[in-house]
Structures are given as C-alpha cells and as structure tokens.
Amino acid sequence: MILFRCDSVYQLMNAIQIKMTLLKDESADLLLSDHTNFDPLIPALQESGIFEEVKRLYSKKKADEYWTYTKEERKNISRHPQKYVDMTVFDKEYTEFYISFETAYAKLMYYAMVKKGMHPKVHLFEDGMATYVCDVNKRCMEDGMDHESYKEDKFIENIERLLLYNPALFTGEKMPFPIEKIPAIDYKNKEVKDIFHHIFGEAKLPKQKFIFLEEAFFDDKIPSNDLELVLRIAEIVGKDQMIIKLHPRNKVNRFKEYGFQTMEHTQVPWEITLMDEDITDKILFTVSSNASITSKLIFEKNMNVIMLYRMFTGKTWLMGNANFSLYHERSIKEFNKDRKNIYCPHSFDEMGEILKYIEGVEKIERRS
Template identity: 30%
Template sequence: MQNNLVLIVVNSVYQLFTAVHMRRSLLADRLVDLLVTDVTSVLNETIPRLQETGLFERVISGTTKELNKKYAAAPADVLNEGFQNIDRTLRWNLNEELASYSEIYFSNFDPFIRMLACLYEASPCEFICYEDGFSSYVIDYLRENRAAINRHPEGGKIRNKVHRVLLYEPHLALRGDSLTNQALPKIDRRDQELKLLLNYIFDYKKPEECIDFIFLEQSFRAEGIKTNDLALMQLCQQTVGPGRFLVKPHPRNPENLPFQLGLTRKYPTGAPWELFLLNESPDRRTIITVCSNAALTSRIVFGMDINTLMLYRLFEGKVLWKEDAVLKQYLRKFRRQFAGKNYYVPQTIYELQDILKYLGGRHESTNQSFHHYPCLSSRKLS
C-alpha cells in the first residue's frame, strides 16, 4: 500500500504562507503533517490556529534554532557528536515523534534537515526543497567547498535524498547545481478561501491607515552584516515625510532597530508581506528595499506591477557572503523579464530622491547628507 503521508517543515512566515498554499494545491490529495520550528519566533503564535483549521493531520513544534546554530559551522568533532545522536536529539527537540513519510518538503539545508535525511536514509522518502526567496534561486547549498558540513560524511547524505526544487519561476534559477527546478502553482488573488484561511492563521488585521511608502527591511542584522540600510531608510523618510513612511521589520532580526531609532512607527502586524498583498490594494503604494525577495513576490507570485524601488546599487556591503555576484546576476535577469513600467533601480541618491518625488513623495529639506552615514552596525545613525 502506497504511503500517502508527507511532512512540510517551515522555518519562516513566508515558508508557512507557501506551505498552506501547497497543502491546498500541490498536496490537496495527500495527508500532510506540518512541522513548525522556532527559527522565527512569531511562528509559535500560529500553532493553535493551525491546529484549529484541521488543514494538517498534525502540527508538530520543533526547537531547532539553537541546534542549527550549534552545528551550522561546527568543526568535524562537534559534527560527529551531533550526527551520532540523532534519535536522542530529535526526541529532545520535537514535541511529537515523526512518522513514516513518502516525502519531506523543506526550504533550508540546515543541520536539522540534514539530520532528518540521515534518519530517513534507508527509507524511500524523497526530500523536496521548496522556495524560500531569492536564496533558492542563487545558492548551491550542497557545494562541497561552501561549508564544512557538506564535506562531512553524515552532513552530506542529504545529496542522495533531494533531487528537485519547487519554485514560482523555475527559469530564473541560477544555482548551478544538478537539482531539477519545477514550478510551484501561482497564487490567485481572487481565491477568497485561501485568503480567509491565511488571515485566520496569521491573525491578520487590516491596517488602520494607508501608508504610501513601505520599506521592507532585510535580515542583515540577524546575519551580522554591516550595511548602510538604516541610512537609506532615513534618506527615504526625509524625502517623503515621516507621516507617509513605514518600515516593515524583518522577523529574524533580533530587534526592531528602525523603530527604536525613530525612523518609523511600529509596523502593525507580523504576518508575511504576501498576505498584505492578498488583502490590500496596491494603488498609490510604493515599495522600497535593498533587494528583499518580498518586493519581488508581487510580480513572481501574483503578477502585480506595484511601484517598486530596489536600492541594491546604493547598498554598501554584501547581501550574501559567498554568492553576491550570482545574486546581482539574478536581479538583472529578474529585471529584464518581470520589471514592468513601475520598477526602479536608482543609480545615485539624487536619482532615488527624484523617483520618490515623482511617485508622490514630498521633499523635506535637511542639512544632513546621505554620505555622512557609514555602514551601520550600532544604534547611532551618524
């Protein structure tokens, strides 16, 4: 008898958003367990509502954040210890035992997933990677010289279990690995049932006010990357006026630094950006970011042409430690195929200011220059 049970592992709000969509489309005829980890802390709040929907056979919770941190860049002796005690580790970190699965869907090649690959090594269980933003398009996570865990005999076993990646736009992939890229079904914004379900799971509340300019923060501080993104936020805020500017914080950053520095009011919800796009009209809104994938999903997932400013040409620092050049190639490819008439990539701060004014921002005079702001890793702006 064929095993009809599959597992989806989610580490982020975007992954949960996609997991619910997959459950109702690609996996509509399957039995599905969901494993929600603590990699993104706000996910824990969704577990009771996920259970109440009855969408999944079981909703399992896992404490994998510290485990991943311990083993991600660990030396061989520490990896040996971790992979020798997988059964005990999983019993300690999961609130329920895992079952026999025909497929396991995941987005991140983290130590926890690699341990699962060892656990199911002798089982006819396929591991299938699904989209987690631009990293799924540009990073070959299994390349031997990328990380020590790829060269570890146990840590590298996942190579034998994963053969394909599910992406909303497979032809954009530039990873350079041997994995097959397959299409995830696009999301129909008219799907009211999906929208209501996601609204309930994420406890979505309609914003009390319409914000004209929204800056999508990225996880630079969570990853210890020194950047000038706060200075870019301040320049945008000064150009359009504080009352019309809002920063959406990245859920993995340890603190809401833009809010603490007075660059923005508090963002009203922890729901994924894609849920905002499902619910709200894009008219008269402008999205600003360095290169957040969330700014691209309006086009990739929904086919929407929202006013979008990509500031990666003004960015100081590396977005990705090892694949920054591939990311830039991906952004160029995306721009050629999806940009539309409302997609802007300013080359200078003066061009950025002109575009913001053209899109309806008001100029606010200031004696401060953008060039006064260095790459920022502390709380001081200047």
C-alpha cells in the first residue's frame, strides 16, 4: 500500500499527477498536513476516487517545535519517533512512502513506520526549485537525528528514487538513487483537465499584460530590492499595464500604497490557470520564483519570463546554494531550445531591449 504525504497545494497537484500516470493501477492513501488549509479541497478529492482514503495530519506545531530542541534532544526524538509523531495515521501496512521534501517531520514519520514493523521505500517527488538543488545526504547530516542507529533501515539508504518533471535540470549532489521523470500534465486531454478542475476549480489570467510574481522575501525577513525593481519596471511598462501576484506567505500587501493592482489569493493554484490559458501574450517578471517557469516545466507550454536575480541585491538560502546558478543556467538552456522562453537581464537597459524583442516575437506568432 502506498502513502502520499502533502504539505502544499503544489505538492498535491504533483501527487495527483504521479498517481494518475505512474501509479494508475496501484492503491494509495493521501495524507494532507495542516501546513496548508486543504479543507475546501477534501470533498472533491474524496469524490474523485484517485486515492483510496484521504486523511488529515496535524503536524505543523510539532514540525516547528523540533528545531527548538537541542541536538541531543533531537537525537533522542529520532530514536523514539513513535512518541513524537501521530501514529494513528499508520492504521494500514504501508510499503511505499511518497514525500515531496525530506523534512525532519517526514523523516520522523518514516522512522515511526519502521518502529511499527514496516519497512517502506521512500519516493521523493517534485516540489519546485528546492527539489532540483537539494543535497539530501547533507540535510540528513544536519537534522540532528541518529540515523545510524537504524542500520539497514536508515532513511537515505531506503530512498527508492526522486521524481521530477525535468530530471535534466537537477543540479544537487550525486544521489545514491535514480532520478526519474514525471510525465507532463496533458493539458489537451479533457478528462485530465476535468479532474483537476473538479478538485481545484478554475481561474482566469488577469487582463494586464505584465505580471510580477512576488516571492517570500518579506515574510522571511530577507532585506531585498524587489519593491524597487517593481517600481522601475512600472516606469518602463506602465503601472496600469502591470499586476502583482502576491506570495501566499506574505501577509502584508506592500504594493497597494504605490497604486499597484494585485491578484487576490484563491484556493485555485497558479498552475491550474497556466493549464487552461495561453500565457504567451503575457510577460512574467520575477526575481527567481520557480512559479514563473512551471508553464514549461509541468505542461511544456511556452511563456515569456524575465528573471531579475542578476539585478537582485538580497541573499536567500536558495541563492546562497552553490547549485542555484547552475540550475538556472540549465533551465535557460533547456527551455530556450526551440523558442526563447526565459530572459535574465543584467540591467534595465537590457530589459528594455528584451521587451522590444518579445514584442517582435509576439507579432510573428500571432501571424503564424
């Protein structure tokens, strides 16, 4: 029996895609944590029949608390995980455990299953940019757990594979397990689209031509110049032609006082909008958000993205990762093979030239 665990709507979308394609003949349960409010989605998920059972996991408090303990306390927790995690969710014999990112709590869940006599194989799956630049072995060495005490059941020794939409983009450290492809979501297939619409709903793109995808720098308390970048872009393209897609974690709308229009938070994932709409008549701006390239990544649909990380003055943990630049270099090379989809200017002058170029491409594509 398979158990999927999801913390976000994007993870849930990917779990559904994996289940409907790679595991369509397998029985699987779904575990939804309280890191996201999944309540509105649960009735439709249950009706869809994709998963045999949809369960809830209330783990956020314990997941956050784990990092407040000393290294020795964390080691003791890992030796007795059944005292820390919710054991009631393991009411079946699970042989496969699908998790999107190997968080500390997810690893404790794995060890709790081991303590209960299960020996599940772990499958890691797509969760945006972090999945492509991660070093699972290093993260295991830094989590404070006593992995060695589990011997042949050690977490990293039981990872079966990593599932990504585009394995060629992986720039993390060499893994002792294979990296395999998740099939692109078939947006032309009405049956597939109907399933995603039934679960997540539908949403339209805004009328504005230019969309800026905010990132969580403000919520993460990372000093940055993203607001200054937005103000300069507005001077170039016109504020009335621009809209801001706020990051879900940022509770403060920093752009409203400057007169910017913003996209409201909804339960419908950005990816569902991309599935339904042709985005080539829009131009997306972002510093480094992976949401800007998901059109190409998970649907293989063209887009126009201007990434501003070369003009960004802040420092995030991802940008500090040695594999960050390589990931973006590979993304540009991969997604610009047949058509220019991603641009990375060094200056506003270069950005102006890029905008002129995109305008010319749009005219050609409209005529063809």
